[in-house]
Amino acid sequence: MFLRLLRSTAHELCAIDSGAPRTGMADGAVTWLLADITALDPGGEAARRIAAADLVLLAVPEPVALAAAGPLTALMRPGSVLVDTLSVKGRLIAELADCPDGTEQVSINPMFKPSLGIAGRTVAAVVLRDGPGVAAFLGLIEEWGGRLLRLAPDRHDRTTAVTQALTHAAVLCFGFALAEAPVDIGQLTAAAPPPHTTLLSLLARMAGGAPEVYWDIQSANPHATRARDDLANALRRLADLVADGQEQEMANAFHRIRAFLGPELSHYQTRCERMFAALQDTPRDDAGLTA
Structure with a gap:
């Protein structure tokens, strides 16, 4: 869903996954890399892309996100934005607490199945490390028609x-x-x-x-x-x-x-x-x- 939504905004889109491209995503608009984000090769193409990215979006199950959070934030440059889409926030927040300073972080939860589309639907957002990049991303959610609901982590x-x-x-x-x-x-x-x-x-x-x-x-x-x-x-x-x-x-x-x-x-x-x-x-x- 986010790859489709970001096409009109992003200068360049890259998807990193351990499997083949999703249907309709292998059309040249998105660079698709096969890699394991929990065990990235520091000198590999996936690590290079993450280090250069303005936005890194984790749309993965919780065990993968917990294992990848530390390595990813160590690669990301200051001022870049880390977004995750986990349904539960507590464990990831604890994992990110010891990550290097410099990245902005927001944890979102689309309260709907992605195939329904974002327009008119609620996206919960827990801001962890605020900044202009987080504000810009949350602004995009509203531009796409999403109904933004800001919540504290425990709430x-x-x-x-x-x-x-x-x-x-x-x-x-x-x-x-x-x-x-x-x-x-x-x-x-x-x-x-x-x-x-x-x-x-x-x-x-x-x-x-x-x-x-x-x-x-x-x-x-x-x-x-x-x-x-x-x-x-x-x-x-x-x-x-x-x-x-x-x-x-x-x-x-x-x-x-x-x-x-x-x-x-x-x-x-x-x-x-x-x-x-x-x-x-x-x-x-x-x-x-x-x-």
């Missing part, structure tokens, strides 16, 4: 533990339960009311993604354990309410939920109605797949 990780770890855990557990249910997908599709169709759609989207991304979100965030515990406790609480016949307590729980949503309640009700209408209107091809 970022606490927020994403709810918006990502808790949400993904709920959808995945729905999938775990479905996989053991005594029905097939054809029956579910035929019988599904809109809420079930919505959850099936979320589950299908996640199942088509990279498992390591979802693993990183669950395993790397220090606040994700509490989010999963809260989810498990909530399910047990619901089971207890039903088992004990506590219908009034269910009504009280709905009241607490409405109070939490507050002024956003009607907004999200309207969004849900529109989403359900879109689900009903989505065409299907002869194979039963969404067109």
